[in-house]
Amino acid sequence: MIEYFLNNLWQFWAILGILGLILELSSGDFFIVCFSIGACFSLIAALLGLNFTTQVVIFAIASALSLWLVRPAMIKKLHKDKDVRLSNADALIGQEGRVSEEIDANGHGRVAIDGDDWKAVSVNGEAIAKGTRVRVVKRESIIITVEVVEP
Numbered sequence: 001m002i003e004y005f006l007n008n009l010w011q012f013w014a015i016l017g018i019l020g021l022i023l024e025l026s027s028g029d030f031f032i033v034c035f036s037i038g039a040c041f042s043l044i045a046a047l048l049g050l051n052f053t054t055q056v057v058i059f060a061i062a063s064a065l066s067l068w069l070v071r072p073a074m075i076k077k078l079h080k081d082k083d084v085r086l087s088n089a090d091a092l093i094g095q096e097g098r099v100s101e102e103i104d105a106n107g108h109g110r111v112a113i114d115g116d117d118w119k120a121v122s123v124n125g126e127a128i129a130k131g132t133r134v135r136v137v138k139r140e141s142i143i144i145t146v147e148v149v150e151p
Contacts, residue, residue: 009052013043013059030071037070038063092118092136096149103128103146111136111146123147 005012020036041062042055050058095113103109103120105127111120111134122128123137123145134146 006052009055010043010046013039013046013055017043030074031067034066034071035063037066092139092144094136096133096135097146099128099130099132099134099146102130108143111144118142118144120144120146 017036017039020032024033038059042059045055045058097111097113100112101110106125108121133149136144138145
């Protein structure tokens, strides 16, 4: 049995490459696919009849080069329009919602945005009635500043 595997190492590298591609589908950060690229180079080395030690060295070198050259290029290409990626509360700026509790003049109220309810103040200190559509213009801690969206 061991002799069969030693004579058909290309199957090991093929399985490793395919598993890497499948695992990459769940992560999407072009890390695991670099090892699949290394496995493909080792598969070619196995088909050429090179010994196992050489195949492992080729796998390590090809994987490292992929991590160094391919991964940054792919990430840059796929995220070229996204220099700054806002997340969590910072992504609220520009979002629209509805006033769920009247915003008092020079006071605060509440605004519902995507199922969340935020403490809010108006941008110019004026009162905003319940049900009015508003847009977030600023955020400080857990308080958002909103302006009325014209219909």
